[in-house]
Amino acid sequence: MDSGTSRSRLEAIYFECRAALKSVIRRYLRRPEDVDDIAQEVYVRVLEADGKSPILDPRAYFFVTARNLALKHLALHANKITGQLEDFGLSEVMDEKTALDAQYEVHEQLSIFFEAVQALPPQCRRVLILKKVYGLSHEEIAERLNIAISTANQHLAKGLARCTVYLQERGYLGGTMDGRGGVRKDGKS
Amino acid sequence: MASRNRILGFTRRELLQEQAAAWVVRLENGPLTPDEARSLREWAGRSDYHRRILLETARVWDRMEVLAGLSEVLSLENPVPRRAVLGRMVLPALAAGLAMLGIALFMRPPAVPGTIPAAVTAAVLRPAGPQIHETRIGANDVVQLGDGTVINLNTATRIQVEISPSRRSILLLQGEAYFDVARDEQAPFVVTVDGTEISAMGTAFSVQKLGDSVEVTVAEGLVQVKRDNASFPGDPAARFEPVMLRAGQVAQFSKPGVEEVREIEPQAIARKLLWQQKILAFDGNTLQEVVDEYSRYTPLKIRIADAETAAIRVGGYFRSDNIAGLLTSLKQNFAIEVRQIGADSFELQRVARAH
Numbered sequence A: 001m002d003s004g005t006s007r008s009r010l011e012a013i014y015f016e017c018r019a020a021l022k023s024v025i026r027r028y029l030r031r032p033e034d035v036d037d038i039a040q041e042v043y044v045r046v047l048e049a050d051g052k053s054p055i056l057d058p059r060a061y062f063f064v065t066a067r068n069l070a071l072k073h074l075a076l077h078a079n080k081i082t083g084q085l086e087d088f089g090l091s092e093v094m095d096e097k098t099a100l101d102a103q104y105e106v107h108e109q110l111s112i113f114f115e116a117v118q119a120l121p122p123q124c125r126r127v128l129i130l131k132k133v134y135g136l137s138h139e140e141i142a143e144r145l146n147i148a149i150s151t152a153n154q155h156l157a158k159g160l161a162r163c164t165v166y167l168q169e170r171g172y173l174g175g176t177m178d179g180r181g182g183v184r185k186d187g188k189s
Numbered sequence B: 001m002a003s004r005n006r007i008l009g010f011t012r013r014e015l016l017q018e019q020a021a022a023w024v025v026r027l028e029n030g031p032l033t034p035d036e037a038r039s040l041r042e043w044a045g046r047s048d049y050h051r052r053i054l055l056e057t058a059r060v061w062d063r064m065e066v067l068a069g070l071s072e073v074l075s076l077e078n079p080v081p082r083r084a085v086l087g088r089m090v091l092p093a094l095a096a097g098l099a100m101l102g103i104a105l106f107m108r109p110p111a112v113p114g115t116i117p118a119a120v121t122a123a124v125l126r127p128a129g130p131q132i133h134e135t136r137i138g139a140n141d142v143v144q145l146g147d148g149t150v151i152n153l154n155t156a157t158r159i160q161v162e163i164s165p166s167r168r169s170i171l172l173l174q175g176e177a178y179f180d181v182a183r184d185e186q187a188p189f190v191v192t193v194d195g196t197e198i199s200a201m202g203t204a205f206s207v208q209k210l211g212d213s214v215e216v217t218v219a220e221g222l223v224q225v226k227r228d229n230a231s232f233p234g235d236p237a238a239r240f241e242p243v244m245l246r247a248g249q250v251a252q253f254s255k256p257g258v259e260e261v262r263e264i265e266p267q268a269i270a271r272k273l274l275w276q277q278k279i280l281a282f283d284g285n286t287l288q289e290v291v292d293e294y295s296r297y298t299p300l301k302i303r304i305a306d307a308e309t310a311a312i313r314v315g316g317y318f319r320s321d322n323i324a325g326l327l328t329s330l331k332q333n334f335a336i337e338v339r340q341i342g343a344d345s346f347e348l349q350r351v352a353r354a355h
Helices: A007-028 A032-052 A058-077 A080-087 A099-103 A106-118 A122-132 A138-145 A149-169 B012-028 B034-044 B048-070 B084-088 B266-272 B287-294 B323-334
Strands: B131-134 B141-144 B150-153 B158-164 B167-174 B176-180 B189-193 B196-200 B204-209 B213-220 B222-227 B243-246 B249-254 B257-263 B279-286 B301-304 B313-319 B336-342 B345-350
Touching: A007 A032, A007 A058, A007 B048, A032 A058, A058 B048, A080 B012, A080 B048, A106 A122, A106 A149, A106 B048, A106 B266, A122 A138, A122 A149, A122 B048, A138 A149, A149 B012, A149 B048, B012 B034, B012 B048, B034 B048, B131 B150, B150 B158, B167 B176, B167 B204, B176 B189, B189 B204, B196 B204, B213 B222, B213 B243, B213 B266, B243 B249, B243 B257, B266 B279, B279 B287, B287 B301, B287 B313, B287 B323, B313 B323, B323 B336, B323 B345
Parallel strands: B167 B189, B301 B345
Antiparallel strands: B131 B158, B141 B150, B150 B176, B158 B167, B176 B204, B189 B196, B196 B222, B204 B213, B213 B249, B222 B243, B249 B257, B279 B313, B336 B345
């Protein structure tokens, strides 16, 4: 058994693709300091992983790690609206983490959300994809789809409501809301 | 918020859910006015249940940011070609050891622009005469009818569309199509495949013409499937009573009649319809099944060398227009060698890992 790729070789590859790595990370995260942090973290993670078992394609591994870490950062720090609600003094029931955070890796969350979005009616799905996948503003969405901003907002609200129910019904959010129409009775989750 | 007259027919949860979602979207749009802030406090103060739903919905909204991870798979429109280095990128599952790829996102820029709405190619409906729409192998297309109906054509598909004030007739001549049908009581919407008629009213479903059978998957609403007896003269055995299919059902019809009607999970329906985003989803399917499915999307011939390799289980999301990505991923994750055995044919075989 080989004891892993030599450290100097990994380092050389890292510096060679650092700029490209950062541009991948920048797709997910906007703050420059976050991008730098993640880029640094990538290197550390790759070194650790290489110590355990040799990495066959370090370059590919760097990019995969960069993407995973960026997504994870996104998942952990996405609190725009929940943060606002906390400011409203509505945080007392927010202590428990959702099952989503506790039980699923970020790429699993991505795939769960993707399924929820796929289940939406077409126009609703389009609006939500433009918003959440591409980060377009409500005005840009309205313009692109040639609909009123208020219509775009209605689609977003409807899509969000449906996705929340979709996740709830499948047990992804935990059993905190088991009122009528909540958790399914057939044990499926 | 949700208007009062819609309360009937809604469960309390659904109603509160809609109101909560509307608040979340409102918060997303910028600071509340003092009046709105008061109104939100009042709403959230009504019960713990209100607050829980609001917070849970807000959390879902925030967590949905991870969907940005799909921006490299779903192209907004044909993006600036990316660096070649990204072409080789895969995002394999972290769960190493499992014979599952988890979610694999291929970074090759799509050859065809847009898998989403902006790229919808609106075919202006001409009322006169039948019109043919078709796609090449590996291509996707969206046909928008004048009545608001949207038809997604999968790879190697051919349909004939004929619209009159009293009937909307589609002939599925080859391939697979998804129909999101605009409601019009005056003009029934009927898809015909080899004498089997699928009728819809304000619904969404997909139809795939297989070798000598037809598969119907209903995503929303109801459809009716029946035989056009004139297509099977002198063959009474081919006739069957009309069958109603509802959302969540998949049914196969073949020449002798109804083969199977089964219920599938909403996630499974969503996965089955992912081809509209040029994505193929596998959930522990055998490599043989994966290769068979891919063969619909590429003129390349792919053969599997032995039964052991064919039985390897594969899961994850793959771009249907990036077979190179699939092969790279198989190589990296399963030590499957890809050998070229002809001008456009390849053979896959698992090899013992070198290290």
